[in-house]
Amino acid sequence: MAQHSAKGARFQAVTANRLTDGEVVYFTDAGHWSLSFSEAAIADGADAAEAVLARAMPADFEAHVLDPYLFEVLQDAQTGFQPASVRETIRAKGPTIRLDLGKQAIAS
Amino acid sequence: MYRYDEFDHQLVAERVEQFRGQVARRVAGEITEDAFKPLRLMNGVYLQLHAYMLRVAIPYGTLSSKQMRMLAHLARKYDRGYGHFTTRQNIQYNWPALDRIPDLLQELASVEMHAIQTSGNCIRNVTSDQYAGAIADEVEDPRIISEIIRQWSTFHPEFSYLPRKFKIAVTGHKNDRAAIKLHDIGIVIVKNAAGEIGYEVHVGGGQGRTPFIAKKMSDFVPAAQLLAYLEAVMRVYNMLGRRDNSYKARIKILVHETGEEEMRRLVDAEFAKIDASQMLTVPQEEIDRIAAYFAPPVLQELPATSASLDSARASDSAFDHWVTTNVVSHVKSGYGIVNISLKPIGGIPGDASDAQMDVIADLAEAYAQDEVRVTHEQNLVLPHVKLDDLKTVYDTLLAHGLATPNLGMISDTIACPGLDYCNLANARSIPLAQEISNRFADLDRQYDIGELKIKISGCINACGHHHVGHIGILGVDKKGTEFYQISLGGSADENASLGDITGRAFTEDDIVDAIENLVASYVDLRHNGERFIDTYRRVGMQPFKERLYAE
């Protein structure tokens, strides 16, 4: 299994896949799951990250999503927060070879 | 074509209804994901990066036009208008919603297809030669025994909880197009001196993290005893295969750790234990019944050449190239085997749109005895086309982007879904295939380079068969960034070999130049008539490596 955050990563967010259709979702500050990475709660530091993950996984989380996990996010002066890995970038947008599919298609 | 009998129908229909109930309970929150996951996997449903993925079995890669039309319909109705043909002769849908999959499976069952045993530690879809029943010098149509194995292995209680997944491939021809030596069991149909049909059985091949070429366990298993012999192999595996470590659980590891001779002794001993009076033999009537489904189609008596074909080739050079590259001689004079490349220049290997699938179904119905085949190299085949009809078939394929004349060429790349879709991936595969295809787009150049099989996997699981590519490419992950490792000298045919790694990996920006560099080395080094693989086998790694890593 790929590592989703580098050791000592500063910013992290929580993602999962929605139960009914497998859509990529992000856990928000408001405490629900959003389809958009831009609404993801960004945790600063390891303790904050564990706290967000714990909030994302109440006893009944499996009724809504599959396998929530933390992944690393980088802060960019121009674009704001962005997923650190290629994998999470692709999950946030869609297949790089079919720009007409996935979240990127709805966005454009 | 095999047709379901009442048992097959009932089995599949019951399974759909069971799964419908399981999905409903999962969505209603009545069962946990831990409980549900093995159930969905048993029905071919995986979770990938963006969505669920459904893998549909295409037994030994054979489809009727009606089935192909259904695959198109499902792509349109439940997915995003396309499907992906895989190296296991299956089709995958990348976007079905979980709660609609039971309906999808119900429609699929109406054309006698399903997704059972496309996942899990059981015997998977049996794969075979895409030219079965159409190619000259075949000992026997491999689909007959493939179908018998399919029936025997479906829901077989003794073999539904194996240490790991299990893949069987069959060829009835000395030229292996089914990569049988890279399977857990590979079967070659042979004839002995007395003219009797039997089976040469290879065991313990496979790719993945630890690749092995299968070892020949038996030169000749008599036809009537094949299932009993397979049972003996499976029993040895079931008893001794490792269950403590999934990376070491495949039969290839058992064969490797036990040693070829000892493994043979164990299998023979197990086989000898099977009481002759209770041996599982297939009654001749049953063999005949199944064989009848695969009886050669009734083809016309035609001259070996076609005047209309010759004149069309003379006046249309693109068509002429396509015939040379993509059409293979048929056992019956006046006919040809048409390969439909799913590798358009710059396209996604193995993908076909719903509209393309419909077109291919129509062509199969009108011109190819109602049959389509899927190849493990991610192309499609119309197995029985009259030479007189080739131009008409070509024109239709051309109009739908399906007439790329590149079979076996450098742009006919195998690529797994990779990091664009796959949850296990380390790196993307498809964009590399596209870049290589674009770089070598010029057909004259491709023909000059000749047969060159590039195979790309996005992780060590090797779904893209990189170990057996003439040039293999493996995606690796270094701290969230993609890198690509190259291997040379692999081959999946009757002279199967595993590739050797060249050295340090390349970045995404460098990898296509590296391929170009390897091709340039080959062109400089080759003797007259040598393919890339021949040159590599003659000169070895060193000259390629020196130039590849020269500063």
Ligand code: SF4
């Ligand atoms: S080789 Fe790896 S990345 Fe490619 S499809 Fe298989 S598991 Fe996924």
